[in-house]
Amino acid sequence: MTEFHDVSHERKAGEKIGRPDKYEYVEHDKPWRYQEGEYTVTRGSAWSGPGCHLGCGVLLYTDKDGKLVKVEGDPDNPFNKGRLCVRCLDLMESAYNKDRIVHPxxxxxxxxxxxxxxxxxxxxxxxxxxxxxxxxxxxxxxxxxxxxxxxxxxxxxxxxxxxxxxxxxxxxxxxxxxxCFVPRIASSMCTSGSFWVGDYSQQFTKRYDDPRWKVPECIVLWGNNPIVANSDGLYGHWVVDCMKRGSKIISVDPKMTWLGTKAEIFLPLRPGTDAALALGILHVMIDEEIYDKDFVDRWCYGFDQLKEACEPYTPEKTAEICWVDADKIIAAARMIANADGMIMQWGVATDMSKEAVPSCQALSAIFEITGNVDVPGGMIAPPSILPYYAGWGGENLSDEQxxxxxxxxxxxxxxxxxxxxxxxxxxxxxxxxxxxxxxxxxxxxxxxxxxxxxxxxxxxxxxxxxxxxxxxxxxxxxxxxxxxxxxxxxxxxxxxTYAERNGIRIGDGVQRGETINKAIQVxxxxxxxxxxxxxxxxxxxxxxxxxxxxxMFSHILEGMDMTFEQLRDAAPTYLDFEYKKYEKGLLRHDGQIGFETATGRIELWSTYFNQIGVECVPSFDEPSPGPVADPDLYKEYPIVLTTGARNWSLFHSEHRQVPRLRALRPDPIIQMNPKTAHKYGVDQGDWVWVENQRGRAKRRVELTEALDPRYASTDHGWWLPEAEGYKDGGFSGMYDYNINQLLAYDPGRTGFGSNYKTVLCRVYKCEEGDHNTLENALGCSEGEE
Amino acid sequence: MPQGILVDYEWCSGCHTCEMACAVELTHKDFPEGHCGVKVHEEGVYPIGGDKWTDINMPVFTDLCDKCADRLAAGEALPSCVKHCQAHVLEFGELEELSKKLAAKPKQVLYAL
CATH class of the missing domain: 3.40.50.740 (Rossmann fold)
Structure with a gap:
């Protein structure tokens, strides 16, 4: 067993102590902990909570009393290169928050x-x-x-x-x-044996300067606003870095985002119709024979069945379903097919419809039949240092259990x-x-x-x-x-918080080995x-x-031949990376070329889905509740609502009690087109009820032309820590502000996917003092109306 | 030599990092509450004809900006907003050098501070 022993001050800068050769390292001028004037600086990973999934490299500054006084980005860390967002910069207000409970x-x-x-x-x-x-x-x-x-x-x-x-x-x-994430993983793993992430050079320590990498010509932002969301191992501003280097954007999003304003093509699809749009794009590629025939012939299985599945989705029919222009669907298909290096930057919106698995299958087919598979500036199978992240100790559970x-x-x-x-x-x-x-x-x-x-x-x-x-x-x-x-x-x-603990950070997306290093105790x-x-x-x-x-960490790290203390000294560590692993026998356990599927190919028609009785090719189901599936309901609730819009400072239900972060987003917002708002008698800044047949939640109106008049978009995760708590007080605003009251338990046929981002609603002004209660979703007692 | 900050506002994503970096900087403890040396103006999203849209964000430097003089004196290489800017749109330096870069591309603003 490894004795915890702080060696950082005993070694010279850059000195290597027993680091395994198989990793690539970033050399630091300073050890993981050092003194800078009156402050002690602790270098480590910001993995979380509070905050997002990423785990940026941070420098934690503590004063002589051991108090955290400042957080800065670590300029040596290739992941964020010294950059940091508002949440980590303001960690002090989270760690020392008056609302924290610090005893059992x-x-x-x-x-x-x-x-x-x-x-x-x-x-x-x-x-x-x-x-x-x-x-x-x-x-x-x-x-x-x-x-x-x-x-x-x-x-x-x-x-x-x-x-x-x-x-x-x-x-x-x-x-x-x-x-969330699981439907994308399910569809990818079952049909290609790997998960695929965009190649933003994150696997290389030299990043954009590594000669093996090339700038993606096209990045398709599909249901993802990466600069705000920072999800799934993608530091969102990498997209901006790539755009400065020439990447062109296609934005598939009901809302015009900042990235969307810079896109070549904007496809403001009706929420929940992602699968139809993907099938429509595939239809054009196959019809015009602009997909990568050589890659499909050599590495894909079931192309004819995919072709058949796409057949009905002509540009015109797809346009009618998705509420976008047919010409733009064609233009998008051509731009994707012609790009040398295309990233399908898919977001959680693709998971958050009921039939998300066949939908994600359709999105995968777009980068698969265009050969953007494990190529520079395309989609890559991320290198995996340790598979512990999905859970370790599975052998501890008996087969019976x-x-x-x-x-x-x-x-x-x-x-x-x-x-x-x-x-x-x-x-x-x-x-x-x-x-x-x-x-x-x-x-x-x-x-x-x-x-x-x-x-x-x-x-x-x-x-x-x-x-x-x-x-x-x-x-x-x-x-x-x-x-x-x-x-x-x-x-x-x-x-x-992460400033108060030790930990290991290996994942997600492209794995890198890092540690989380304790700087304070609260x-x-x-x-x-x-x-x-x-x-x-x-x-x-x-x-x-x-x-x-x-x-315990060192036990897990045995798989990478390092102890916790060694990794802490050496972090961040990177695995060597190779493109086109399928040509080299690096994707299959048996060492054969190809993909880890039954056929050894990317399965556009899935043999595994066939085995478990699930449809084998991508498909589209009309979202329900929705304007087409439920026309009567649509008359009563005439706005298509998408929930879960991300903002800069609040991560999911966190940060509402953190003053500087809350100041950036004081209220739960519903964004609507001015025409829609005026049609229903509400205006900028008004408090409204957003309501459907299941329940209602309070929101503040923000008018924007970024949304089609038929759509509205709103935040999730809202409660008010400052409001009266507990049952008698309405659980700190839970029943007034939780938008999930409008949503249902209703998974897809595979058990994965659910309609979080596509429901119907209406809006009306909220009178002062009007509250929801525990007993009634619509805020009034039975028979009161 | 007079110094300034060059802003490539074409790529300012409006993430507010500059504001927060300024507000939490240790040498800025005496700033009035709720204010700091930079504030991002958000013009908002709207169409400007045909398929074109605009959504301009513009960091505006206030009279509280001290160019992180104490921070730089303590040995840091960059003002905190410049270092942390997520879109890498801020550049700190001597005005003479920055003004040459100003001419190199449109959608930039040079603050002589």
């Missing part, structure tokens, strides 16, 4: 929803949790305890390891249809490498006490970590609340007192990893043999 607490389950907490010690908290979890395991089986996780930051591997080691197969990512994962019998695609339970099946199981096969399946306890499902991820807030209330015992691990904690938690464990807060290690030692000690988190 408990509450009697009968007092859920009330401010009736008792402060306890960590030992008391762990004892209580261990007693409950072990008792449920003994009486009902380990599967009766669910482990909920939030968005893909530094949580998935740790929570999976905890759940599986305890014996529960039920790791829950609380979105209907796992509608694996078969009990909720959802896998209803949705066989969940078995294909995906480790989550189906959220939709889990909610039904809570309501009925039965699994998808109709067998009794008691769910008794929940561990919720870095997740705020009542505000951010789950649709149908009341249904979610009522279902989760069925758990007899709930533990929440969080930084703040969220509405989810107010409503549901029986034990609260205080997590810490209260009694502990890192998610330490919390999982410590509770693991109580509920499944045989799987947690490590004395410190650094030992």
């Amino acid at each position: 607490m408990k509450r009697d389950p009968k007092d859920r929803g009330k401010d009736a907490w008792t402060q306890i010690t960590w030992d008391e908290a762990y004892d209580l949790i261990a007693e409950k979890f072990l008792a449920y395991k003994k009486e009902f089986g380990a599967q009766s305890v669910c482990f909920f996780k939030g968005t893909g930051r530094d949580i998935a591997p740790w929570i999976s390891h905890l759940a599986w080691s305890f014996g529960s197969p039920n790791v829950v990512f609380a979105l209907s249809g796992c509608a 694996k078969e009990k994962r909720l959802g896998i019998h209803k949705y066989p695609l969940y078995r294909y490498g995906f480790k989550n339970a189906s959220t939709d099946v889990t909610i039904e199981c809570l309501e009925t006490g039965k699994d998808e096969n109709g067998n009794d399946y008691p769910l008794k306890a929940a561990w919720m970590q870095t997740t705020n499902p009542l505000i951010n991820s789950s649709p149908d807030t009341r249904r979610t609340y009522n279902a989760l209330m069925k758990f007899e015992f709930i533990v929440s691990v969080d930084l703040y007192m969220t509405p989810t904690v107010q409503a549901l938690a029986d034990v609260f464990l205080p997590a810490c 209260g009694e807060a502990k890192s998610d990893m330490v919390i999982n290690l410590e509770i693991g030692k109580r509920i499944c000690p045989e799987y947690y043999p490590w004395d410190t988190e650094e030992e």
Whole structure:
């Protein structure tokens, strides 16, 4: 076992200590921790929370009292090159926020929803949790305890390891249809054996100056505003870097964005019609024979079936479905086909429709049949240093327990490498006490970590609340007192920010090896990893043999031949990268050329989907509720609403209590065309109810010509930490502001995908003092109207 | 030599990083609350004929901008806004050099500070 020993001050700059040769390194002038005047500077990764998925290189400045006083970007880190966004620059206000809870607490389950907490010690908290979890395991089986996780930051591997080691197969990512990233991964992995990311040179330490790289000629921004979203391993402003170097843009987005104003072609599609537009583009490419025939002949399978699937989607028909010009569909198809290097920069919008899997399959086919596969400036199979991120310790879960994962019998695609339970099946199981096969399946306890499902991820807030209330015992691990904690938690464990912990950062997209390095301590807060290690030692000690988190990290890092301390010194580390790996036998486990599929080719017609009884080629389903699928509903709710618009300063449901960040986005916004607003009697700055047949939420109107008059776009993740909390106070604005009240649990045929970004609504002025309540989605008692 | 900041506003994405970098800079602790040395003007998105659209963002330097004099004196290479700018649209230097670059491409503004 590695002893934690700070060697950074003992070595000279640039000195190599036992670094494996297989990685490429960035040389630093200074060690990972150094003194600069009166400040101590700690270099590391900003992986998160608070903040986004990326993990930029940061320098944390602490003063002589050990207080964090400033955060700067690390200019040596090729990922962000010294740049940083507002959220990390303002980390001090998050870390030292007056609203943070920095000690463990408990509450009697009968007092859920009330401010009736008792402060306890960590030992008391762990004892209580261990007693409950072990008792449920003994009486009902380990599967009766669910482990909920939030968005893909530094949580998935740790929570999976905890759940599986305890014996529960039920790791829950609380979105209907796992509608974030998972549908894209599912469609990519099943049809090509890899996931594909845009080549922005992020795999090279010299970045844009590496001679192997070339500027993508065309970047298709599809349902993604990358400069604001910064998702999935893409530092959004890389797109701007590439545009300065000549990349041309196609913007596929219901809204005209800043990037869209600089695009060659703007396709403002109707929300939820992505699959039709992709099939229309494929139709043109195939019809005009401008796709890469050589690549298709040599490396693709099922082209004729794809051709047949695209046949009905003529430009005219596609234009009619998507509400875009036929000429622009043709122009986009030609521009993509003619580009030497095209990036399909697809965003979460492609996951957030009900039939997202066949939709993402259609989007994949665009870069596949044009041969933009593992080529410079195209889409690349990202190098993987360690596969631990999807979860480690899978062997700790018995085959018998694996078969009990909720959802896998209803949705066989969940078995294909995906480790989550189906959220939709889990909610039904809570309501009925039965699994998808109709067998009794008691769910008794929940561990919720870095997740705020009542505000951010789950649709149908009341249904979610009522279902989760069925758990007899709930533990929440969080930084703040969220509405989810107010409503549901029986034990609260205080997590810490990335400045307060050590950790490893390997993923996502193109993997690089980095560490997160502790600079400060706030209260009694502990890192998610330490919390999982410590509770693991109580509920499944045989799987947690490590004395410190650094030992646990070093155990994982054995796969890269480094210890935590070595990686901390050397970070960031990069793997060597090769293009066209399929020609070199580098994509298949058996070392053969081609792709890791049954046919060894990219499967435009999927043999795997055929095997599990899912349609094999891409397809389009009219979004429902929608103007075409539900014309009667559309008369009542005449605006097509897309939710989840990102903004610069607030990440999902975070940051509302952080003054400088909130000042950049004080209110939840609905953006509408002035014509639409005036038609329904509302104006700039008005507070309105955004309402449909399921519920309503308050928004402030922002007029913009960026949206077609038939569409509206709104933020997600809203609650007001400053508003009155708990049940009597409306859970800090949860029922007034949570837009997910307009959404439903309604996954696609594969169990993946759900309509988060395409529903119908109407808007009307909100009178002062008008509130939603827990009992009624529309804010009035039964029979009052 | 007089110094300034050259702004390539063609590529300013409006991310507000310059404002935040300025506000949290340790040598700017005495700035009045809610104000700092730079503020991004957002013109907004609208069509300007045919298929053309505009969405201009413009960092405006205020009287609080001290060119990060104390920060540079302490050894930092760049003012904090210039260093952190996500779109790399700010360049700090001597006016004479920057004015040559000003002529090199349209959609730039040179602040003589």
